[in-house]
Amino acid sequence: DGGITQSPKYLFRKEGQNVTLSCEQNLNHDAMYWYRQDPGQGLRLIYYSQIVNDFQKGDIAEGYSVSREKKESFPLTVTSAQKNPTAFYLCASSLTGGANEKLFFGSGTQLSVL
């Protein structure tokens, strides 16, 4: 089945620790995204990549980093600089990253702070 796989489903971070969330897609999509979801808030864009080896900051990129070494993979690192990391993280993809394209989402990773 084609889709987006996020892992792990749950992740716990200790203070001062960097953690990496995995996102893999087999849809052959060019564009991939990371969103953060907090209760009572809409989805907020963290990072966006339209092509391998290129990515752009979204609205809330501070404290996060990404890489795009392969078309199918777009891992997100939550660094120790992110002081409020507890949230539900969603990875998404779209065909080319053009305007008004359908977003395909993974099932998310719930990150909590110990």
Place this chain on the structure above:
Amino acid sequence: QQQVKQSPQSLIVQKGGISIINCAYENTAFDYFPWYQQFPGKGPALLIAIRPDVSEKKEGRFTISFNKSAKQFSLHIMDSQPGDSATYFCAASYSGTYKYIFGTGTRLKVLA
């Protein structure tokens, strides 16, 4: 100007009733308005979308009504079912950008 305001925050409807969720925007450059449905512990999935050149779009029990002059659009779920219980997000975007502006979500519960 980039906000999309969504209401209500939560909604409880009896089985068979009509669920109505409203969204309002300010940026007149927006030209694409999708609705996403999210079940607990899952990612959102596109439900239905509309462009401002039409006032209504219907897909099965789901209808988007669009009022360009009022800068408002709404999702109507007819004959609501317990399986429709989910969080619904409206969104907006415009040509020339990959960015979506999402509403804050509406948690719908349909009572059996």
